[in-house]
Amino acid sequence: MNKTIAKNSFLMLLGQTVGRLLRAGIIIYAARILGADSWGSLENALSISALFVIFADLGINSLLIREANRKPEERKAYLATSLIIKTSLVAILAVLMNVFAGKLSNLPGAIVLMPIVALIFIFDSLRDLGISLSRSLEKMEIEAAVNIVTNLFIVILGFLALRQFGTNQSFAVAYSIGAAIGTIAVFVPLKKYFQGIWKSFDKKLVKPIILSAWPFGLVSLLGIVMINIDMMMLGLISTAAEVGFYSAAQKPIQFIYIIPSLISAAFLPSLSRLACKNDKKDCFRDRIEQGVKATLFIALPAAIGGAILAEPIMLLLYGSGYIAATTSFMILCLTFVVVFPSALVVNAAFAAERNQKEFVVYAVLGIAGKIILDLIFIPLFGIIGAAVSTMLNQIIINAYIWKKVREITDFSVLPQLKKIIPTTGIMGIVAYVNLLIGVPVLVNIIVAAGIYLGILWLLGEDIFRKTTELETE
Numbered sequence: 001m002n003k004t005i006a007k008n009s010f011l012m013l014l015g016q017t018v019g020r021l022l023r024a025g026i027i028i029y030a031a032r033i034l035g036a037d038s039w040g041s042l043e044n045a046l047s048i049s050a051l052f053v054i055f056a057d058l059g060i061n062s063l064l065i066r067e068a069n070r071k072p073e074e075r076k077a078y079l080a081t082s083l084i085i086k087t088s089l090v091a092i093l094a095v096l097m098n099v100f101a102g103k104l105s106n107l108p109g110a111i112v113l114m115p116i117v118a119l120i121f122i123f124d125s126l127r128d129l130g131i132s133l134s135r136s137l138e139k140m141e142i143e144a145a146v147n148i149v150t151n152l153f154i155v156i157l158g159f160l161a162l163r164q165f166g167t168n169q170s171f172a173v174a175y176s177i178g179a180a181i182g183t184i185a186v187f188v189p190l191k192k193y194f195q196g197i198w199k200s201f202d203k204k205l206v207k208p209i210i211l212s213a214w215p216f217g218l219v220s221l222l223g224i225v226m227i228n229i230d231m232m233m234l235g236l237i238s239t240a241a242e243v244g245f246y247s248a249a250q251k252p253i254q255f256i257y258i259i260p261s262l263i264s265a266a267f268l269p270s271l272s273r274l275a276c277k278n279d280k281k282d283c284f285r286d287r288i289e290q291g292v293k294a295t296l297f298i299a300l301p302a303a304i305g306g307a308i309l310a311e312p313i314m315l316l317l318y319g320s321g322y323i324a325a326t327t328s329f330m331i332l333c334l335t336f337v338v339v340f341p342s343a344l345v346v347n348a349a350f351a352a353e354r355n356q357k358e359f360v361v362y363a364v365l366g367i368a369g370k371i372i373l374d375l376i377f378i379p380l381f382g383i384i385g386a387a388v389s390t391m392l393n394q395i396i397i398n399a400y401i402w403k404k405v406r407e408i409t410d411f412s413v414l415p416q417l418k419k420i421i422p423t424t425g426i427m428g429i430v431a432y433v434n435l436l437i438g439v440p441v442l443v444n445i446i447v448a449a450g451i452y453l454g455i456l457w458l459l460g461e462d463i464f465r466k467t468t469e470l471e472t473e
Contacts, residue, residue, distance in 0.1 A: 039244040285411045312441035345398070
């Protein structure tokens, strides 16, 4: 079993990392070629599509994984019924996306792209269902391959479209074709599970699936809202160029956010094992502290270093045309300090089987808070206001979930960081001095990171040893 978990974890990491790197590359290239205005219109349309993907899911993907494992004999019935529900939702939402395009964005360039983006929405939604089936079967190699194939074709076709035509419409068409290829790629190896699928539809499962799935969907919606609502709100309140600048600031942050999700996933099995044992409560608390320390070990230098080097990083990635994104990028870097440890704390709450209503409150608080803060700050400060609202909302919602977990076990954080915090300060000073004397940004990052790790090594920091110890219970 441990070998299976290790293999599946590695395959998911491989697929996610390679896929994200490929997509990050084409996104940076597209932003440079299209310019802030044209790129902003496309990003606004894609952000709307991402929100619709979650509404089309309603937590069905997560429920399919759970029920297919609990009741293997009913897997096909759950798959067929889920597929019918999801296909119906996708069809309805795709129509609504186009009918109400003018209400969802005030950017003419984004509205024109909506029919193409609706196709991306359809393919992404169906591919996610196929990936959920592969996860329920513990065939993570399918998910890894599909992530890589999908993004590889988006990169190749997107690059050709930009070189040949240089428009956001051509790039959107290329993107949709790549998404379609990825959808085909996930269904081909799973075709035996879909043969005669319609005969397995069970109308009695429709209501239980929807009622059980929506809390999962609400929590998933929070993550997507936190990423995409800024783009949507900027599209309604501001200009296409502002959307483009904010997208440029946000994309590297989104890529780095994968780190806490991977760390928290690695800690989840031991947290789950310790949480259910009354005689292991101290071990459960210690494991939370180790996990939080592991996330902040990365988050603190990334936040400080990213904030200090924001301008040269923006210049390196996008060129001088996106220098207006610098302040937003700086503020978003600071969210690492909140987001990284909170990913671990949320998993601890799941492991402890906290009341499902608490996660609903967490999600509703996050979604409503983000919309309200955006409505306050974006009209006043534009993309800087969007970044500030993200930071404030992250603090509010994660303070709530931290409070709930501390009701289970009174874990502490600051005592774990007595070497990391001052070393981060030294690293920040080095990075700032290097910036002043004109050291190239990549060299600066390498030097600062080397000093940070070197000092902690000399101080005998035990972060690596403790976070790799395995429970033997």
